[in-house]
Amino acid sequence: RALPKPDVTGLWTVLRTVRRQGAPGAMARLDDHGAVHWAATGIADRRTGRTISNTDRFRIGSVTKIFSAVVLLQLADEKKLQLDAPVNRYLPGLLPDDRITVRHVLSHRSGLHDYTNEMFARTVPGFEAVRTKVFTYRQLVERSLSKPRTTRPGGAYSYSNTNFVVAGMLIEKLTGHAVRTEYKNRIIDPLELRDTFYLHPATKIPGRHARGYLTPDTAGAALVDSTEQTVSWAQSAGAVISSTRDLNTFLSALLGGRLTSRAQLDQMQRWVPSGTNQQYGLGLRRRHLSCGVSVYGHTGAVQGYYTYAFASKDGRRSLAALANTSNNGTVLNSMLGTLESAFCGKQAK
Numbered sequence: 424r425a426l427p428k429p430d431v432t433g434l435w436t437v438l439r440t441v442r443r444q445g446a447p448g449a450m451a452r453l454d455d456h457g458a459v460h461w462a463a464t465g466i467a468d469r470r471t472g473r474t475i476s477n478t479d480r481f482r483i484g485s486v487t488k489i490f491s492a493v494v495l496l497q498l499a500d501e502k503k504l505q506l507d508a509p510v511n512r513y514l515p516g517l518l519p520d521d522r523i524t525v526r527h528v529l530s531h532r533s534g535l536h537d538y539t540n541e542m543f544a545r546t547v548p549g550f551e552a553v554r555t556k557v558f559t560y561r562q563l564v565e566r567s568l569s570k571p572r573t574t575r576p577g578g579a580y581s582y583s584n585t586n587f588v589v590a591g592m593l594i595e596k597l598t599g600h601a602v603r604t605e606y607k608n609r610i611i612d613p614l615e616l617r618d619t620f621y622l623h624p625a626t627k628i629p630g631r632h633a634r635g636y637l638t639p640d641t642a643g644a645a646l647v648d649s650t651e652q653t654v655s656w657a658q659s660a661g662a663v664i665s666s667t668r669d670l671n672t673f674l675s676a677l678l679g680g681r682l683t684s685r686a687q688l689d690q691m692q693r694w695v696p697s698g699t700n701q702q703y704g705l706g707l708r709r710r711h712l713s714c715g716v717s718v719y720g721h722t723g724a725v726q727g728y729y730t731y732a733f734a735s736k737d738g739r740r741s742l743a744a745l746a747n748t749s750n751n752g753t754v755l756n757s758m759l760g761t762l763e764s765a766f767c768g769k770q771a772k
């Protein structure tokens with residue numbers, strides 16, 4: 424069934440709305456069967472006043488989780504990993520329950536507590552306490568294991584960054600290489616993603632980039648420039664840097680079947696309920712839009728940056744959007760409108 428014609432004017436309207444709601448800048452790129460549409464409004468740098476553009480790189484937060492899932496699904500294709508094997512088979516003694524499988528981890532059904540709940544209970548102090556810190560994967564997992572599990576293994580969906588820290592540990596153990604190397608060799612270089620980097624623990628974003636501005640918990644308090652950070656609290660759960668163009672290239676390649684076998688892509692799309700009008704597969708979200716169209720991708724929230732990166736089922740239409748603020752639920756919710764404009768067109772409610 425053909426998609427409705429995209430509503431590019433509607434894209435601009437959504438971005439102008441999120442600026443009014445507190446984002447210094449916002450941008451979006453829509454790739455539609457070879458045609459490209461852009462929208463960008465506001466500023467990338469509040470000190471210089473430079474305007475934001477789709478050539479700006481930014482931190483993609485949990486859209487990183489798709490990268491980690493793709494590497495593990497490729498390892499499954501290479502028979503180096505079984506999705507239904509216990510994590511402890513590959514990382515002996517890591518987890519307190521041998522019943523937790525790789526699939527449970529990639530679908531947020533492991534029950535592992537999300538250590539960021541405590542870490543970022545107070546937004547700015549929590550961020551300032553970790554922005555230059557370098558954690559080991561094991562330190563992050565230990566933080567999680569100090570709290571009760573949220574469900575039995577294979578139980579209900581319960582989002583947890585810990586799961587994709589474990590995914591990073593699996594990648595490094597099964598390949599003998601750093602996550603950075605595996606992202607580069609398996610995804611970034613083959614797709615020629617020139618704006619995409621995994622530089623942990625370096626704090627700078629290379630080249631032209633949008634600065635990120637964290638909204639404090641206290642209403643009316645000044646935005647905090649959160650651009651430079653190690654993102655060591657997230658790593659394989661959220662530390663990739665990219666651009667709207669590269670994210671569209673990546674999602675189109677994934678959903679077009681160019682990164683894994685059909686069998687693994689099907690495994691990635693075995694859905695469990697994960698909230699209103701959305702499900703979670705393996706490192707991948709599915710959202711049902713108002714016009715009945717479903718889109719596939721991930722959202723991201725890292726200090727100073729909200730990202731939406733979604734595509735149609737066949738990957739031939741993709742939308743990546745960025746607002747350079749975070750801890751602002753109004754902005755995060757409004758950005759959903761970019762998906763409605765891109766995939767439902769003018770009929771979007």
Ligand SMILES: CC1(C)S[C@@H]2[C@H](NC(=O)CCCC[C@H](NC(=O)C[NH3+])C(=O)[O-])C(=O)N2[C@H]1C(=O)[O-]
Nearest residue numbers: 484485539543546722723724725726727749750
């Ligand atoms: C589920 C999400 C939205 S949150 C999750 C992950 N980001 C985090 O877990 C960091 C949350 C704290 C970030 C901070 N918020 C606070 O400190 C609040 N006290 C802010 O907004 O900058 C990511 O990215 N995911 C998004 C996803 O997967 O869509």
